[in-house]
Amino acid sequence: MRAFLQKILTQPVITLANKLSSRPDQTHVHKALTTLFNKIQTKPGKNGLILDFDNTSKLIIFSDQHKGSRNFNDDFARSEKNYLAALSYYNTENYLYCNLGDSEELWKNTLNGVLKSNTATFDQEHLFSQRNAFIKVFGNHDLYWDNDPLAPLTLEKVYGQKIKIYEGVILRLVLKNTPLSIFLTHGHQGDLQSDGNWFSKWFVSTIWAPFQSYLRINPNTPAYNSQLKSEHNMMMYNWTAKQSNLVLITGHTHQPVFNSLTHLERMYMRLETARQNNNQREIQQIEVELLAGKFSGETSPRLAYSKNTYFNTGCCCFSDGDITGIEIEGGKIRLIKWKSEGTDHTKRIILEESKLEELLDATKIN
Numbered sequence: 415m416r417a418f419l420q421k422i423l424t425q426p427v428i429t430l431a432n433k434l435s436s437r438p439d440q441t442h443v444h445k446a447l448t449t450l451f452n453k454i455q456t457k458p459g460k461n462g463l464i465l466d467f468d469n470t471s472k473l474i475i476f477s478d479q480h481k482g483s484r485n486f487n488d489d490f491a492r493s494e495k496n497y498l499a500a501l502s503y504y505n506t507e508n509y510l511y512c513n514l515g516d517s518e519e520l521w522k523n524t525l526n527g528v529l530k531s532n533t534a535t536f537d538q539e540h541l542f543s544q545r546n547a548f549i550k551v552f553g554n555h556d557l558y559w560d561n562d563p564l565a566p567l568t569l570e571k572v573y574g575q576k577i578k579i580y581e582g583v584i585l586r587l588v589l590k591n592t593p594l595s596i597f598l599t600h601g602h603q604g605d606l607q608s609d610g611n612w613f614s615k616w617f618v619s620t621i622w623a624p625f626q627s628y629l630r631i632n633p634n635t636p637a638y639n640s641q642l643k644s645e646h647n648m649m650m651y652n653w654t655a656k657q658s659n660l661v662l663i664t665g666h667t668h669q670p671v672f673n674s675l676t677h678l679e680r681m682y683m684r685l686e687t688a689r690q691n692n693n694q695r696e697i698q699q700i701e702v703e704l705l706a707g708k709f710s711g712e713t714s715p716r717l718a719y720s721k722n723t724y725f726n727t728g729c730c731c732f733s734d735g736d737i738t739g740i741e742i743e744g745g746k747i748r749l750i751k752w753k754s755e756g757t758d759h760t761k762r763i764i765l766e767e768s769k770l771e772e773l774l775d776a777t778k779i780n
Contacts (some may be wrong), residue, residue, distance in 0.1 A: 425636040432521060439604060440649045441604075443649045443650065444605035447472065447599070447650070450581070450582050453583070461580070462580045462581055462583055462599075463582075463584070464584045465583065465584070465585050468588075469744060470772075471742070472510060473501075473509060473512060473743070474509045474510070474511050474739055475514055475598065475663060475739055475740040476497070476513060476730050476737065476739040477515050477553070477728075478665045478729035478730060478731060479493070479497065479518070479535070479729075480525050480730075480731045480732060481517060481520045481528050481531070481532045482522065483524070483527035483528060489519070489733075490519070490578075490730065492730065492734070493735050493736070496752040496753060496760050497538075497730050497733070498534060499752060499760035501535075501541075502720065503762065503771065505538070505541045507688045509741075509743070510548075510549070512549040512583060513539070513551060514553070514600055514664070514665045515552055515602070515666070517556055518555070518627070520558050522556050525568070536573070538575070539627050540574060543573045543574070543575060543577060544574075550569075550580070551579070551582065551598065551600055552581065552600065553601075553602055554600070559579045560581070564757060565579070582597065582599035583597075583662055584598070585598070586774035587770065589771045589774060590774065594660075594661065594773060596773075597660060597663070599664060600665055601726070602649060604649075612659075647667055647724070647726060650662055650664055651723065655723060659774055659775050661723050661773050662724050663740055664727070665726065668728060668729040668732075669728065670727070670728035671763070672749040672765070672768075673724075685701070722768070723773070725749070735754055736752065736753045737752050738750065738765070739752075745770050747770055747773070748764050748765075749767075750765060751765055
């Protein structure tokens with residue numbers, strides 16, 4: 415019976431969930447991002463953190479783990495192994511870790527259930543906090559950390575020390591004698607159904623979670639609602655395009671974006687270049703990868719961007735267990751993926767890479 419219901423109900427239920435749980439509006443998105451960025455600039459420490467950054471700095475950004483209670487609606491369960499391997503690597507390499515929101519899925523789970531079911535991940539995150547190398551940003555699904563008076567005590571118990579919660583972070587760099595700001599925030603701001611909306615939380619916890627648990631499905635695949643994700647990414651890109659020497663990195667949409675294009679879009683660009691150059695070897699290699707279709711969280715090509723100003727981490731809860739994130743290290747920015755190879759090995763893969771200086775206004779996408 416479950417298999418039959420999966421077949422007939424999965425797509426309509428996910429479509430309804432997407433429609434009711436996300437409704438980005440460009441005017442609201444732009445106003446919210448501007449307000450938050452200005453607040454952090456004028457009152458650093460209250461709404462956000464300002465960090466000076468240089469070529470010796472190392473930062474890894476992950477978002478959207480959606481840690482659950484290890485039931486059938488726990489989107490993170492399959493990705494836990496890759497996440498733990500990644501954190502072990504970045505801690506050993508002395509990276510600063512920014513957790514960019516929706517780390518805990520508190521719309522569908524109780525806080526105690528999430529804490530009890532994810533001790534290994536909290537222990538790994540704690541290793542960063544012990545080095546004062548852990549930044550925690552809240553999202554719409556873990557808004558509890560920002561608005562509950564008991565949240566600071568809970569975080570202190572989990573991490574063994576006081577952890578401050580931020581809505582955003584600004585990295586300040588100087589490249590080619592030009593100041594560059596990199597603005598990090600979860601990305602739900604201005605989404606009318608996600609920005610603290612009680613109905614969205616009620617729908618996800620009361621309607622969607624029981625269906626997802628019974629049907630045993632994970633919606634974090636390329637097929638589900640890619641158009642809406644692309645529209646939201648476009649709105650955030652449009653905001654950055656109006657700014658001067660400012661880069662925005664978000665999560666929220668679960669769709670990896672690098673230099674204002676999804677990884678899949680960039681593959682189609684490389685394919686077109688290879689065809690123009692009659693590079694048969696590269697054409698064959700790209701076509702094989704495209705045919706395999708393993709581009710977690712991405713959408714059909716939409717080549718509508720001109721500035722290297724918008725990035726999205728993707729998520730740490732893809733249905734195949736892969737996780738994606740953004741690295742900044744050695745004067746470069748990278749879109750990376752961690753995936754399982756066999757039963758015991760996890761591999762770090764660089765999907766995209768460019769120099770930080772290419773993010774300045776004078777540089778356009780090649």
